[in-house]
Each structure stands twice: as structure tokens, then as C-alpha cells.
Amino acid sequence: MGVSMQGSMIAGWMLAVALVHGGGMSVRDAQRYRTETDPHGLITELQSQLDQSGQGLAGAVLREKLWLLGTAAVNVNDVAALHEATTRLDELAGRTHDPAAAADAGFLRSRQLIAASQGDGISEELQAAALVQGTTDPVMLGRLHYTLCDAYAMSEEFTKAIPLCRRAIATYRTQADAWGMGNAGNDLGIVYTHLHRYDEAIPAYLEARRQFASIGAGQMVVLVGDNLSQAYRKTGRVREALALSHASLAQEQAAGRVSDALSSRADIALDYAALGQPGKALALMDAVVADARDAHLQGLLPDFVRTRSEIEQQQGKLRPALADAREVITALNQRNAAVLRSEEARLAARYATREKELQILALQRQNQVKDLQLKAAQAEAARRGEEQQRQSLRIMFGRGVVVALSLMALLLYLLLRSQHRHAVELRAQALRDPLTGVENRRAFQQRAMDLLAESRGFPASTSAHVLMLIDVDHFKRINDGAGHPQGDEVLRIITDGLRRAAGDVGHVARIGGEEFAVLCPGCGAMAGMRLAETLRAEVATLALPPEAKVSTVTISIGVAVFDGARCHDLSSWMRAADMAMYEAKSHGRNRVVASALAT
Numbered sequence: 231m232g233v234s235m236q237g238s239m240i241a242g243w244m245l246a247v248a249l250v251h252g253g254g255m256s257v258r259d260a261q262r263y264r265t266e267t268d269p270h271g272l273i274t275e276l277q278s279q280l281d282q283s284g285q286g287l288a289g290a291v292l293r294e295k296l297w298l299l300g301t302a303a304v305n306v307n308d309v310a311a312l313h314e315a316t317t318r319l320d321e322l323a324g325r326t327h328d329p330a331a332a333a334d335a336g337f338l339r340s341r342q343l344i345a346a347s348q349g350d351g352i353s354e355e356l357q358a359a360a361l362v363q364g365t366t367d368p369v370m371l372g373r374l375h376y377t378l379c380d381a382y383a384m385s386e387e388f389t390k391a392i393p394l395c396r397r398a399i400a401t402y403r404t405q406a407d408a409w410g411m412g413n414a415g416n417d418l419g420i421v422y423t424h425l426h427r428y429d430e431a432i433p434a435y436l437e438a439r440r441q442f443a444s445i446g447a448g449q450m451v452v453l454v455g456d457n458l459s460q461a462y463r464k465t466g467r468v469r470e471a472l473a474l475s476h477a478s479l480a481q482e483q484a485a486g487r488v489s490d491a492l493s494s495r496a497d498i499a500l501d502y503a504a505l506g507q508p509g510k511a512l513a514l515m516d517a518v519v520a521d522a523r524d525a526h527l528q529g530l531l532p533d534f535v536r537t538r539s540e541i542e543q544q545q546g547k548l549r550p551a552l553a554d555a556r557e558v559i560t561a562l563n564q565r566n567a568a569v570l571r572s573e574e575a576r577l578a579a580r581y582a583t584r585e586k587e588l589q590i591l592a593l594q595r596q597n598q599v600k601d602l603q604l605k606a607a608q609a610e611a612a613r614r615g616e617e618q619q620r621q622s623l624r625i626m627f628g629r630g631v632v633v634a635l636s637l638m639a640l641l642l643y644l645l646l647r648s649q650h651r652h653a654v655e656l657r658a659q660a661l662r663d664p665l666t667g668v669e670n671r672r673a674f675q676q677r678a679m680d681l682l683a684e685s686r687g688f689p690a691s692t693s694a695h696v697l698m699l700i701d702v703d704h705f706k707r708i709n710d711g712a713g714h715p716q717g718d719e720v721l722r723i724i725t726d727g728l729r730r731a732a733g734d735v736g737h738v739a740r741i742g743g744e745e746f747a748v749l750c751p752g753c754g755a756m757a758g759m760r761l762a763e764t765l766r767a768e769v770a771t772l773a774l775p776p777e778a779k780v781s782t783v784t785i786s787i788g789v790a791v792f793d794g795a796r797c798h799d800l801s802s803w804m805r806a807a808d809m810a811m812y813e814a815k816s817h818g819r820n821r822v823v824a825s826a827l828a829t
């Protein structure tokens with residue numbers, strides 16, 4: 231914000247130079263003073279110095295010169311000079327890795343943005359401040375705090391600015407930097423003024439004035455004085471305001487700053503009116519208006535005429551007051567109309583350009599968003615597709631596995647079942663006589679062995695097991711007479727007869743071609759002999775088919791009782807039965823013979 235609020239600096243550098251030489255101001259302060267009082271001259275001088283010896287300057291010296299160049303450029307809105315300063319600072323920062331140079335460039339850009347009400351100056355300021363956060367360099371420390379104070383003040387964030395401005399003043403105080411304290415104090419006063427906190431603004435201005443005065447920065451004293459007089463006027467301290475206005479006027483007249491001097495005289499006229507001296511006030515305003523007309527200061531004239539109209543109204547001079555008011559309206563209308571027209575045209579152009587930019591940006595954003603949405607949708611579709619593919623593969627594979635497993639299980643089941651059946655069948659076949667369907671020799675032997683094993687250890691009183699061995703008499707004759715198949719049929723008929731007659735008492739087995747065995751577990755010798763006789767009689771009475779060529783068939787039976795002594799195992803038992811059966815044969819066949827061994 232600086233102190234440049236109070237009007238232009240026309241020809242101010244003349245006074246500044248005079249003050250520099252007269253007041254013993256340091257070289258550094260003199261240059262800083264010129265950024266306010268002689269910015270154009272300073273810019274030219276610095277550019278010339280930089281062109282001649284810029285590359286040869288030490289980093290810190292070069293940085294300070296560029297800072298001054300940039301500050302002066304911001305004060306007069308010299309875009310080219312500002313660009314040069316920031317570009318060179320950036321280049322210096324890149325070359326020397328000096329964050330202070332980069333920060334200076336950022337501070338200058340921020341001030342320009344804020345002054346031109348463009349972009350986000352605060353954000354730029356904060357970014358630059360971050361580069362030198364924690365710096366111990368006193369110059370940079372003061373600059374850091376002051377630029378933050380100034381940035382917030384210019385951005386009209388007054389409450390945020392207050393502590394920063396106070397901190398800047400405190401920092402400058404530790405360095406006994408009067409210029410810094412003056413600048414920061416003036417900013418603090420302005421901030422308080424905007425907040426209508428005049429009681430706090432006044433001491434801030436007074437202190438700032440004192441600091442500027444201490445280094446002989448007279449023009450700054452006047453400019454701060456103008457701010458102070460406004461604060462006095464707001465709080466009714468008219469005499470103090472009047473005194474300051476007179477002091478300003480003297481400076482402005484000495485410096486030849488015509489418009490500033492006219493403004494100060496108008497202020498003085500208002501102070502006279504406030505102090506109850508309307509005649510003096512009106513006379514002064516008449517002179518101010520006339521001088522402004524003479525100097526063709528059309529921009530200031532309406533303000534002066536309006537001030538005069540107010541004073542005329544206070545005096546009851548309504549006719550001239552009305553005429554002045556009309557003049558103000560006409561002037562403002564003309565000026566405003568012209569200004570508005572150009573302003574409107576400028577705004578319209580800016581608006582159209584901005585609108586176009588915004589539309590393009592919006593379109594670009596929309597396109598970006600659509601592009602992103604499209605990409606996201608494509609990615610999602612691809613992901614889902616892959617997922618579905620994986621899923622369906624998994625499902626297909628799963629189904630295939632299930633089907634395959636089910637088939638395998640079914641096949642296995644069927645295989646096992648058939649194997650089981652086959653095994654059962656084989657087992658049955660292995661134990662059955664295929665011709666007659668009764669147990670074969672193997673089954674008979676197994677059954678007999680099991681029986682003997684079960685019987686082992688039984689008391690002697692238990693009924694004895696009886697074994698019968700049966701041989702068909704002259705069977706060869708049937709085969710020879712009727713043929714083998716008819717012989718088979720006769721064997722089947724004999725078997726049925728034996729089974730029928732044996733009932734549940736004896737187990738019939740075919741143990742050879744025309745040999746049978748009947749095992750009677752625990753039936754006892756007597757019952758065994760009876761059963762043997764029954765079997766013989768049964769077979770002898772069997773009706774044979776005519777194809778057998780014989781009407782009857784007989785059997786010879788040898789009976790042996792298992793006594794556990796002479797017949798102590800199966801083979802001895804069978805041998806005994808066999809011998810009995812041969813005995814039956816030798817005695818004429820068709821008879822039952824009990825084993826001599828067992829009887």
C-alpha cells in the first residue's frame with residue numbers, strides 16, 4: 231500500500247534529492263525513498279546500472295537493486311520494468327540457489343497482482359514468504375513481515391493485516407530501521423482508518439511521521455500527515471487537522487505539486503467552515519475553484535465545486551449552492567458518461583474476452599471431465615468384462631468340474647457296482663455248481679471246515695456231525711445210452727430230489743462228476759442214517775424223462791460220523807465216508823453203508 235495513497239509524485243524526486251543531501255539519509259534509505267518520490271528516475275538509473283555492470287555485481291547487491299527496481303515499477307505500474315526485475319531475480323535464484331531472490335520475485339509479483347486487482351496476490355505472497363520462512367537475514371526478515379502486512383492491507387483484509395503490520399514494526403525496530411517503521415506504521419494507520427478505529431490510527435500515523443522525519447524523508451512526513459489529518463477530521467480534532475493541512479500545503483507548494491496543493495487548500499477551507507469561519511472558507515474555495523479551472527484540472531474540479539456548494543449551503547447562499555451542485559452534476563455526468571463509455575467499452579471487451587476464455591475453459595473442463603468419465607467407464611467396463619470373463623470361466627470350469635466329477639463318480643459307482651456284482655457273481659460262481667445250482671466241492675469243503683472249527687471244544691454229548699458221500703450208480707450207462715446232455719439232465723433231477731429230501735437238515739453239494747456230498751451238522755448218527763436212507767429212496771423213486779432211456783436211477787451212500795478221534799479232520803472224515811460209499815458199491819449199489827470207522 232505504501233504511502234502513495236495521497237496523490238501523485240510529480241516532480242517529487244527533486245525534493246527527495248534535496249532532502250537526501252540535506253538530511254544525511256543513508257544511501258539505502260535514499261534509494262527506498264526514491265521508489266516513492268522518484269520511481270521513474272530510479273527505474274531508469276537502476277536499469278542503466280544493471281545493463282552496464284549487472285553481471286559483475288555480487289548476489290546480495292544485485293538482489294537489492296532488483297528489489298528496488300521492482301518496487302519502483304510497482305509504484306508506477308511499469309509492467310516492463312517489473313517484468314525485468316522479477317525475471318532477473320528468478321534467474322539469480324536459479325543461478326545462486328538463493329531462496330531470498332526467488333522470494334523477492336514472488337513478493338513483487340504479489341504486490342503487482344494486488345495493485346492491479348488481478349489474480350490471487352495473497353496466495354503468491356504466501357508462497358514467496360514460505361521460501362524464506364525462518365530466515366535470519368535482518369533485511370529479508372523485515373521485508374517478509376512488511377510485505378505480508380502490505381499485501382493483506384492492500385487486499386482489504388484489514389483484521390489480518392493488523393498483527394502482521396505490528397510484527398513488521400517490531401522487526402524494523404530491532405534493526406533501528408526508521409524507513410521500515412515509517413512504512414509499516416503508515417500501513418497500520420491506514421488499516422485502522424478503514425476499520426474506523428481512528429483512535430488507534432492516529433498514534434500509528436504519528437509514529438510513522440516521526441520515523442520518516444528522523445531520516446529526513448520530508449515528503450513521506452507530509453504524505454503520512456495527510457492521512458493523519460483525515461483521521462483528526464474524522465474525530466473532530468479540526469485544529470490539528472488544519473495544522474497538518476497547512477504543513478502539507480507548504481510542502482506541496484514548495485515541490486510544485488499543484489493538484490495536491492489545491493486538495494490541501496480545499497481541506498483547509500473545510501476546516502475553516504468547521505471552525506465557524508464560513509466567509510474565510512468560502513473565499514478560499516472560490517480561489518481553489520478558479521485555480522483549478524485555470525490549471526484545467528477537470529478531474530478535481532467537481533470535488534472542489536461540490537465542497538464550495540456545501541459551504542455555500544451552510545451560509546444559506548442557496549442560489550450559488552444550487553448552481554454549483556448543477557455544475558457538479560453536469561461535470562460528473564459528462565465525465566462519468568465519457569468515463570463510463572470507455573469504461574463500459576473496456577469492461578465489455580474484457581468481459582467478452584473473459585467470457586470467451588471462461589467458455590473455453592468450461593468446455594475444456596467439460597471435455598476433461600467427459601474424457602475422464604469415458605476413461606473411467608472404459609476401465610470399469612474392461613474390468614467388469616474381465617471379471618465376467620473370469621467369472622464365466624470359473625463358472626464354466628466349475629460346472630465342467632462338477633459335471634466331470636459327477637460323471638466320474640457315476641462311472642466309478644457303476645464300475646464299482648458292476649465290479650461288486652461281478653465279484654459277487656464270481657464268488658457265487660466259485661462256490662456254486664453251474665449245472666445243478668448247489669454248492670460245489672470248494673464250498674462244501676469250506677462249509678465243512680467252518681463247521682469243524684466251530685465244533686472244536688464242544689462237549690462230547692453234543693449231537694455228532696454226519697457226512698454222506700453219494701455216487702450215482704452206473705451213470706456211465708445213461709451217458710452212453712442217452713447222451714451227455716441227457717446225463718446232465720438226470721444229474722439235475724437227482725440234485726433236486728436230494729435237496730428236497732435233505733430239507734433243512736442236510737446241505738447238498740455236488741463234489742464231482744456224478745458225486746454228491748450231504749453235510750448234516752449236529753444231526754447225530756441215527757438221524758444221519760435215517761436221512762441217508764430217505765435220500766436213497768427218494769432218488770430211486772425219481773421219475774426220469776423218456777429221453778434218459780432209463781426209467782430209474784439209484785445212488786450209493788457212504789455215511790461217516792465225525793467222532794473227533796478216528797475222524798479228527800476233514801480229510802479223515804471224508805476218507806471214512808468214501809470208504810463206506812465204496813463198500814455200498816461193492817455190496818450191490820443202491821444202498822447206505824455206515825463207515826466202519828465211525829460205528
Ligand SMILES: Nc1nc2c(ncn2[C@@H]2O[C@H](COP(=O)(O)OP(=O)(O)OP(=O)(O)O)[C@@H](O)[C@H]2O)c(=O)[nH]1
Pocket residue numbers: 701702703704705706707709713714715716717718721742743744815819
Ligand atoms: N453227463 C455227464 N456225465 C458225467 C459227468 N461227469 C462224469 N460223467 C460221467 O460219469 C461216468 C462215471 O462212470 P464210472 O466212474 O465208470 O462209474 P459208473 O458208470 O457211475 O459206475 P459205478 O460208479 O461203478 O456205479 C462217466 O461216464 C463220466 O463220463 C457230467 O457232468 N455229466
